[in-house]
Amino acid sequence: MSIRIVIADDQAMVRAGLKLVVESEPDMEVVGEAPDGVEAIAVVRRTKPDIVLMDISMPRMDGLTAAKQLLGQPESPKIIMLTTFDTDENLYTALRAGTSGFLLKVSPPEQLVDAIRVVIAGDALLDPAVTTRVIASFAGRHDPAPPPQLADLTPRELEVLRSLARGLTNSEIAGKLFVGEATVKTHVARVLMKLHLRDRAQAVVFAYESGVVRPGAAVG
Template sequence: MTVRVVIADDQDLIRAGLTMIIEARTDLTVVGEAADGIEAVAVAQRTRPDVVLMDVRMPRRDGIAATRELVGAGNPARVLMLTTFDLDEHVYAALRAGASGFLLKDTRPADLAEAVRVVARGEALLAPTVTRRLLDRFADRLPGAPGSAGRLAALTAREVEVLTLTARALSNAEIAERLYLSTATVKTHVSAILTKLGLRDRIQAVVFAYDVGLVRAEPPD
């Protein structure tokens, strides 16, 4: 199946470069482009892509607001944010808005293509080390989501354990080893957690865990 991609960036050269990278893969195709957040929403609503590569900073409406609007409207597209700095404080807000992950603009072409595939499969894309650094730095700056703590009661004790370890940047394999479970069982628990909490993906589960205090931001070394 071909993954359909929309590229949203205010720089023509960046859009052209990303289009070349995507179109060079037989399983990926660009179905639309946008130069700002307003266009990004319109194009994504019209073309219904699998993935939107969304720049964080754009004129008229930034990538965060555009992502929030797409997610709020129920658009099924997964949003992969593009940013210049890996600890840009806007990235945390983007994840909370519903993005499925983020990439640096200097990511290698092969890695960018694979990131699109990963997000299209419904997985979150944020390296564990980056997840931890990002949230440890910015989690204390933003208020928790209303009613988050009450939603935690919907989880079983084992699911809370899995959620906590997920928020600590452990992979499914590492969680399985820690809890003496199979990787398949961990995947089942993660799926149940997302369903019960009404979350889109693993990234939102990590943000949720910080919101309710399962994991605390660590002080800098």
């Protein structure tokens, strides 16, 4: 089954280039295009894609606003934000909204393809260094009170949440905890379910904003 993709960008040449890259893969297809956020929402509702490649800066409605509206609906697609600059405030806003990450427009074609596969696999496009910098700038401005839903996590699930926030992969978490990757996936799924989070990206934001992990803390 093909990975269904919608491309939203106000530049026709950019859309054409992204489409060329995507459709060079045998298991990917572009099912719709949009030049602005308003049209992107309409196209997504009509075509029901798996992933949206969403430009941040577009006329009528910007990509972040469109992403928030889409992610607030049931059975929403995964969204990868496309940008020219990885501005901290945009990154933070997008992560809080539940997008699966960012990709620079200057990224090589193979990185775009890899990003789509990573997101489809259920992971997030989170560079640990970038994530820590972003969260430190915004979430670290106050001393948060622990959210009540943290009490629902077991000690092992809390440890998994901390590892996610520090950018560790399932494989790295498995090695750290001396368990199999399948066990880690189960723990991750339970963490997301108990905290009512969409994916790993939101788990990272939650962990920093709730004080589970603090900016500057060492990975251990």
